[in-house]
Every structure is written in C-alpha cells, then in structure tokens.
Amino acid sequence: MSNPIAQSLCDFIAESPTPFHATQNLLKLFTDAGFEVLHEGQDWSIEPHSSYAVTRNDSSIIAFRTGADLTSGIQMIGAHTDSPCLKIKPNPEIRTHGYLQLGVEVYGGALLHPWLDRDLSIAGRVSGLNDNGEIVSELIDFKRPIAIIPNLAIHLDREANSSRVINPQNNLPLILTQQEDTSFEQLLLQQCRHGVVKILEYELSCYDTQVPQLTGLHDEFVSAARLDNLLSSYIGARALVDTESDQAALYISTDHEEVGSSSAYGANGPFLKSVLERITNNPTELTQTLSRSLLLSCDNAHGIHPNYSDKHDKNHGPILNAGPVIKINSNQRYASTSVSSAKFQARCAEAGVPLQKFVTRSDMACGSTIGPITSSQIGIETLDVGAPQWGMHSIRETAGTQDCEYLYKAACAFLR
Incomplete structure (x- = not known):
C-alpha cells in the first residue's frame, strides 16, 4: 500500500x-x-x-x-x-552494584510496561554558558541506544503475567554503563556542539530507537x-x-x-x-x-x-x-x-x-x-x-x- x-x-x-x-x-x-x-x-x-x-x-x-x-x-x-515519556531527573546519577543508572520521572499518562527491554536513547534541550559567559541553549540527540530498563525474569516473579506492578521510583531507572569513570554531565557536554561549554540545566527525554515504519501484510498500518x-x-x-x-x-x-x-x-x-x-x-x-x-x-x-x-x-x-x-x-x-x-x-x-x-x-x-x-x-x-x-x-x-x-x-x- x-x-x-x-x-x-x-x-x-x-x-x-x-x-x-x-x-x-x-x-x-x-x-x-x-x-x-x-x-x-x-x-x-x-x-x-x-x-x-x-x-x-x-x-x-x-x-x-x-x-x-x-x-x-x-x-x-x-x-x-x-x-508521554520518561524524563531524566536533574540529579539523575545512581550507582548500584557497579552500574551507572539514571533516575527518571514519568511525564504524562504513559503505559509503563512497554518501556522495559527497549533500546533507549536520550534527547532534548541543554542550557548553559558559552565561551563568552552568555546563557545559550541547544538541542541534543544521542541518536543511538545508550540505555535500557531490563525486565525482571519470570523465575524471580512467578506472578509477573498476572499482577506485576511497576514502581516508577524503584523499577524505572535506566542502566547506562558499567564504566565507573563515566559522568552523565560529561556525556552531555560531548553532545553539545553549538555553543554550550558549561551545562547549567537540561530538559531531556528518553525515547525508543526503533524506527517508525509501515507494518502489516500490505503495509496497512503505521507503527511508531x-x-x-x-x-x-x-x-x-x-x-x-x-x-x-x-x-x-x-x-x-x-x-x-x-x-x-x-x-x-x-x-x-x-x-x-x-x-x-x-x-x-x-x-x-x-x-x-x-x-x-x-x-x-x-x-x-x-x-x-x-x-x-x-x-x-x-x-x-x-x-x-x-x-x-x-x-x-x-x-x-x-x-x-x-x-x-x-x-x-x-x-x-x-x-x-x-x-x-x-x-x-x-x-x-x-x-x-x-x-x-x-x-x-x-x-x-x-x-x-x-x-x-x-x-x-x-x-x-x-x-x-x-x-x-x-x-x-x-x-x-x-x-x-
């Protein structure tokens, strides 16, 4: 079609x-x-x-x-x-059992279960200072999968298919990396290429990197x-x-x-x-x-x-x-x-x-x-x-x- x-x-x-x-x-x-x-x-x-x-x-x-x-x-x-989406918190870094995680806040009435086991990226607006000390903003987009929220195996929760509830505070922090010397602020600065040299604030959202496409046997549907x-x-x-x-x-x-x-x-x-x-x-x-x-x-x-x-x-x-x-x-x-x-x-x-x-x-x-x-x-x-x-x-x-x-x-x- x-x-x-x-x-x-x-x-x-x-x-x-x-x-x-x-x-x-x-x-x-x-x-x-x-x-x-x-x-x-x-x-x-x-x-x-x-x-x-x-x-x-x-x-x-x-x-x-x-x-x-x-x-x-x-x-x-x-x-x-x-x-609706997951937004990165202002002070997001959580270090647990050798993993760097990012805390998120749920924006809008999101269905939460579909966010698990997805290849996630991060994009949004960063505001800060340029080389002249002026406040500037720019848009960033990592454009590749950099995070995931893994599901809990059914062996550890036998009632998962009937009664699992997602707690946004405890169950949704993103897993970013195992590298101990990684700083989220440094990752953001690497994405800033249009003026921001010191980050003061940001508004960042997570998103699924799976591309939009026509689906169905005869391309009847748009999935995105x-x-x-x-x-x-x-x-x-x-x-x-x-x-x-x-x-x-x-x-x-x-x-x-x-x-x-x-x-x-x-x-x-x-x-x-x-x-x-x-x-x-x-x-x-x-x-x-x-x-x-x-x-x-x-x-x-x-x-x-x-x-x-x-x-x-x-x-x-x-x-x-x-x-x-x-x-x-x-x-x-x-x-x-x-x-x-x-x-x-x-x-x-x-x-x-x-x-x-x-x-x-x-x-x-x-x-x-x-x-x-x-x-x-x-x-x-x-x-x-x-x-x-x-x-x-x-x-x-x-x-x-x-x-x-x-x-x-x-x-x-x-x-x-």
Missing part, C-alpha cells in the same frame, strides 16, 4: 524525539515553504496574502496565512507536540512512537503548507497537552490569544474574526481493538483505515457541537473522505484534548477529530496508513 504521506510522517517522527525537535522540524517545513519567521520580542508588520510562523519556548509553534481578509474568519488546526500526537502535528502542518487559498488559516501545535496544557507554552496559556491580538487591529475586530472562525482540534482517537472490543460502545468503535473520527462527549471533554460537526462533515463529503464517530462507553471516563481548553480560552467554535489508533500512550503506537491520507485530505479541504 503506497502512501507518501504515511511514509513522510515516519521520517518526521524519526527526526522528532522531543517537542523541541518536533518544533524545530515543523518550523523548517514552514520556512522551506516561504513562511516568514516572526519573533515575539520584535515588532510585526503583517501583510495580506502572506504567511508567517512563530515559536515559543522552542516547543510550541504557530503558523498562519493572512489570506485576503482576516475578519472574514480563520480556519484553524490545533495539535500538540508532546507525548509518539503518533499521539505527532501524526496530527505533521499532517496539519503539511495541509497548511500544501493549500493555497484566499481563506485565512492558522496552525498551532503546543507543548504540555499530556499534563494539562497549563503553561505559558500550552493550550491553556496565552500563546494563541497573544498572536491573534497582534494580527488583528483591535478587540472588536478580534471578536468579529473569532465569531466567523472554526478550530479543528486534531488529536488521535481510540480505534476499536479486536482483542478488547468490549472497551468500546458497540455503535461507536472506530476502525483503522476507515477515516478520521469525530469525537463527541456531552460533558464537554470534547468540544464538538452539532454545528461544527455538520460543517466538517460537509467539507469531507466534498473531498470524498469517510468519517467515523467516537463516544466513550457511558460507564467509563473520557479523556480530553486541547479542543475544550482552546475553545473556552478564546471563544472559538471547535470540533474534536483525529485518526483512530491502537496502543495510545504506549512507547510504540499503531495507526492506519490510509487514515493518514484521509486526514490530510480532510485537513486540506478544511483549510481551503
């Missing part, structure tokens, strides 16, 4: 082990397409029929085209750059880390780059969604509102613009697992490769309304894109997205959609190859 969107998604994910790397690669995608880079600390001169991009904290990004007239409304696509939510982040960005229209459009992908979005860089922060205030002329114009705008909150949905089909409402179990999913929740865990859903369905029908609907079982708790947060922050009509996937929040997730194409076509139709 040939699918260039799915294959290019794999390439993007492979080069984006952290939100910092994802944002860097998204920015390059936009600048290669002619988007002008803006900086929040500088004056902006926004022109009609022009395209711009701006980042915050190196981990969140907004890109937009002004079209003919912003006040006619802006079609927006929103996603997030972060994924961080599909939630780099799939939506990449496809939404590609759609904005690949569409030309007089319709104003905006793309945003923010950090910290997996931990509630409450940061200066998350969807519950001021980033999007600040940009919108700067590209409109006054509060009245902004309100008028938002009243004519629509946000497509793109985040993956739970596809029905054939081995656990009882975990779904039998009338709302999305199938992989059967089209994007409209996510609905009467308690506003998703922001979809009948009006926003109808508008999107009409666009998808014109583009020949099939759609599905997801409602969680009435006796189970429902997750959420940036949709309700952004909608309540700026007062924009919103729809929650996403490609169906398996294994959400695992170290390796699975989505449908054809759904990548479907979501891309839907996003392009939405932005035109």
